[in-house]
Amino acid sequence: MDLFRIAFVRVGLSDLVDIAAVAFIFYKLLMLMRGTRAVQxxxxxxxxxxxxxxxxxxxxxxxxxxxxxxxxxxxxxxxxVFQPELRRALAKLGQSPLIRGFLRGMESGTLDELVQGSLKLSQRKLGGLIVLERVVGLKGYVETGKIINAAVSADLISTIFTPPSPLHDGAIIIRGSTIVAARCTLPLTQNPRYRRVLGMRHQAAVGISEESDAVVVVVSEETGLISVAHQGRLQRKLNEKALRSTLVGLLQEEKEQKAA
Known part of the structure; x- marks a missing residue:
C-alpha cells in the first residue's frame, strides 16, 4: 500500500518501517559508542x-x-577492535524486557548486610569492590577468582577486604544472597572521561557495569568514599542513606520489570 510519493518514488508502509528500523539501530549504536574510543x-x-x-x-x-x-x-x-563495544551491545540486547527471563533479587536482610559491610570498609578506609549480579551472568568473571559460596554478611565483607587477606585484591561477586567468589578480575572501562580521573578499582567498577547489568558498590582506599556504578555511570560520595536508597531503587526496578 502506497502512502505517498516523493517525486517518482512510491513510499509505502513497509518503507517507513524499514527507515525507522535503520534509524533506530544507528541511534542506538551512536548512544552505545558515545564517550568511548569507538568514536575516534x-x-x-x-x-x-x-x-x-x-x-x-x-x-x-x-x-x-x-x-x-x-x-x-x-x-x-x-x-x-570493536569487540568490547559489540559484546556490550549484545549484553544490552539480552537485558531487554521483551526477552528477559527471570531476575535475581536480594532479600532486605542481605541488603542490610551489604550496606553495613560497605560502611565498615569506608570507616576503615579499606578499598572494596562488590559486584551484584543481576540478569546477565558473570560466570566468566567468577572463574577468575576464588569460589567462596558463603552467605552475605557485613563481617565477611570486611574480612575479605582487610589486608593482608589473600582475597582483598580484586572484586567479590554476589548472586542473590550469596558471595559466590572473591579476588575476581574485572574489565576496565573504555570511557576516556573516566580513565583520565579514576583509579583502577573505580575503572573496574564502571567497566563491569558497561558490559553487564550488574550493580557495583566501590569503596575508595584513599578517601573511604562510597560509590555505585550502574550502566556505565558512577554515583559518587554516597552516605548510608543515599547508598541504601540507590540500591533499593535499582532492586525495586528489577521487581517491577519481573512483574511486567
Missing part, C-alpha cells in the same frame, strides 16, 4: 571512506588498488 575509530573509518571515494572519482589507480586489497582485512579488524 569511526572518524578514521569515515576518512578512509572519503579517501576511497576520491580515489575512484579521480581515478587514482594505485590508491584504489591499495584500498580494495585492505578492505577485506578491514572488516575483520573492525570486529576485533
Amino acid at each position: 575509530m569511526l572518524t578514521g573509518l569515515f576518512l578512509l571512506f572519503l579517501a576511497s571515494f576520491a580515489a575512484y572519482w579521480l581515478q587514482l589507480d594505485a590508491l584504489r588498488w591499495l584500498i580494495s586489497n585492505v578492505a577485506p582485512v578491514g572488516v575483520i579488524a573492525i570486529v576485533v
Whole structure:
C-alpha cells in the first residue's frame, strides 16, 4: 500500500518501517559508542571512506588498488577492535524486557548486610569492590577468582577486604544472597572521561557495569568514599542513606520489570 510519493518514488508502509528500523539501530549504536574510543575509530573509518571515494572519482589507480586489497582485512579488524563495544551491545540486547527471563533479587536482610559491610570498609578506609549480579551472568568473571559460596554478611565483607587477606585484591561477586567468589578480575572501562580521573578499582567498577547489568558498590582506599556504578555511570560520595536508597531503587526496578 502506497502512502505517498516523493517525486517518482512510491513510499509505502513497509518503507517507513524499514527507515525507522535503520534509524533506530544507528541511534542506538551512536548512544552505545558515545564517550568511548569507538568514536575516534569511526572518524578514521569515515576518512578512509572519503579517501576511497576520491580515489575512484579521480581515478587514482594505485590508491584504489591499495584500498580494495585492505578492505577485506578491514572488516575483520573492525570486529576485533570493536569487540568490547559489540559484546556490550549484545549484553544490552539480552537485558531487554521483551526477552528477559527471570531476575535475581536480594532479600532486605542481605541488603542490610551489604550496606553495613560497605560502611565498615569506608570507616576503615579499606578499598572494596562488590559486584551484584543481576540478569546477565558473570560466570566468566567468577572463574577468575576464588569460589567462596558463603552467605552475605557485613563481617565477611570486611574480612575479605582487610589486608593482608589473600582475597582483598580484586572484586567479590554476589548472586542473590550469596558471595559466590572473591579476588575476581574485572574489565576496565573504555570511557576516556573516566580513565583520565579514576583509579583502577573505580575503572573496574564502571567497566563491569558497561558490559553487564550488574550493580557495583566501590569503596575508595584513599578517601573511604562510597560509590555505585550502574550502566556505565558512577554515583559518587554516597552516605548510608543515599547508598541504601540507590540500591533499593535499582532492586525495586528489577521487581517491577519481573512483574511486567
